[in-house]
Amino acid sequence: MKTILTLALFFSLTIAFAQAEKEVSSQVEKLRLALIDPTVANLSELSSIHLSYGHSSGKLENQAQFIEALVSGASDFATVEFQDQTIQLEKNLAIVRHNLAADVLDGGIANSIKIGVILVWHKEKGDWKLIARQAYKLPQ
Template identity: 80%
Template sequence: MKNLLTIALLLCSTVVFAQAEKDVQNQVEKLRLALIDPTVANLSEISSIHLSYGHSSGKLENQAQFIEALVSGASDFATAEFEDQSIYVDKNIAIVRHNLVADVLDGGNANSIKIGVMLVWQKEKGKWKLLARQAYKLP
């Protein structure tokens, strides 16, 4: 009987973990799409009011600055793809790593970029919110 209970608990925790990972993956995809077609509503929905958003240049933004930069076009993504993505979930925190491959518009000219990114997501009131992002230059 103990063995059956142990197996049942392991199966339940595996299902819960798989669902959490899928939920985070869905939020990451919403972020990718919001980079290309940003609105105050979609960016607010996925990000925490405590957001710390770090660029590979060292520039830091809070949630309001992050949203303003994208909505105003100061940060203008024509395309954005996330490659080599990994997701680690532990209770209400998730760490996502990927490479961002994108075309960024600068004065009408497209510049291709490829940078590494680490995202930290936190579950707030039942929803995964982007708490921190740090980009870095790849070797």
């Protein structure tokens, strides 16, 4: 009987973990699409009001600055691809790592970038929200 209860607990935890990983992965994909087609609504829905958004240049933004930069076109992504993504879950936190490959327009000038990114998602009132992001330069 104890073995059956242990197995039942193991399977229920495995299912819960898989569900949480699927939810986080879905949010990350929504973020990728929002970088290409940003609106105040979609970026607000994905991010926490406590957001700390770090760029590979060292520039830091809060939620309002992050949203404004994308919606205004100051950060203008033509394409975005997330490569080699991993998701690590711990209770109501998720750490996502990937490489971001993108075509961007900087002042109307096309540029291709590839940077490393770590995202921290926090489950707030049943929804996964981006609470922290840090980009970094990859070794050449």
